[in-house]
Amino acid sequence: MLITALTKAQAPPVVAPPIQPVLQASGAPVLIVPPPVQTFTPPIAPVNSAAGASPSLRALFPDIESACITAVITHELRAADLYKLDPRLNDSDPTYNLTASGAFEMNVSKHKAYKTLNSVLLPLNTYFSILxxxxxxxxxxxFARHTAHLVTLASEYEWAAVLEYHTIFFNRRRGDMLEGSYTQWGEPDLALLAQSVFPHRKQISTGSSLKGPGKRTNGTGTSTAGDTCRNYNFGRCESPCAWKRMHVCSSPGCGKDHPLTQHPK
Structure with missing residues (x-):
């Protein structure tokens, strides 16, 4: 039995006969392709995934809630909620309302009113700084162009109209930023201006603002008679000027009798 076992152990391995290729009807071999190996492909994170505010960003804006910073960088913060970026509100005494369920909630309606230009500019500058x-x-x-644009509008038009323009313009830019475009912040929306702002020019001051026949002031007691009319230079003021400003080109060193839009380039 020992000799039989040794003989089996030393026997050469049995080699399977080669597999004959399958032939098509034409006689050509059929190409057999093995099934692909399944591999795991990790999902790609979206461009605007809410990863949250980084520690360095929170350190630069310690007076702003982390959730608010995250809402800014993910473009979720709406124009109506800009007040959340105003650190002055943290020092004011909050008011609370009693809800129907018996709970108290903070009344933020007074903050959302945005009754003045400054109530918008300070949180808006913080918003731009975070971005x-x-x-x-x-x-x-x-961002600086848009801020200067708002200041100019507020000096010449009713604030309620400027605030409406700002709110719509701000929310439209959120959609642009989701696509990675920020340049529209520096471009006024002329169609929106014509609809919401231009019909609401501030009324000319009367009474104490009149300093003699035909003279008007800019609200600080200074006559506007020697100033260049900005609206004329952009084609928005007819002659003679209602503000008694000069209708001449505002291009440096020009001063000729044509608006800036017609200045030779």
Whole structure:
């Protein structure tokens, strides 16, 4: 039995006969493709995934709630909620309302009123600062243009109309930023201006603001008679000027009798 076992152990391995290729009717072999190996592909995170505010970003804005910073960088913060970026409100005494369920909730309606230009500018500047730091890009110029644009509008038109324009314009830019575009912040929306702002020019001051026949002041007691009319230079003021301003080109060193829009380039 030992000799039989050794003989089986030393026997050469049995080799399976080669597999004959399957032939098609034409006689050509059929190409057999093995099934693909299943591999795991991790999902790709969306561009605007809410990863939250980084510690460095929170450190730069310690007076702003982390959730508010996250809402800014994910473009979820609406124009009506800008007051949340105003640190002055943290120092004011909050008021509370009693709800139908018997719970108390903070009344923020007075903050959402935005009765003055300053109530918008301060949180808006904080909003722009957060975006500038987060994107690490050269966006400050576009944001500065929009801020200057709002200041100019508020000086010439009724604040309620300017606030409506700001709210709509702000919320439209959120959609642009979701697509990665920020340049529209620096471009006034002329169609929206014509609809919401231009029909609501401030009324000319009377009474104490009149300093003699035909003279008007700018609200600080200074006559406007020697000033260049900005509206004329953009084609928005007819002659003679209702503000008694000069209708001449505002281009530096020009002063000729044509608006800035017709200045030779």
């Amino acid at each position: 500038t730091v987060h994107t690490k890009g050269s966006l400050a110029a576009y």
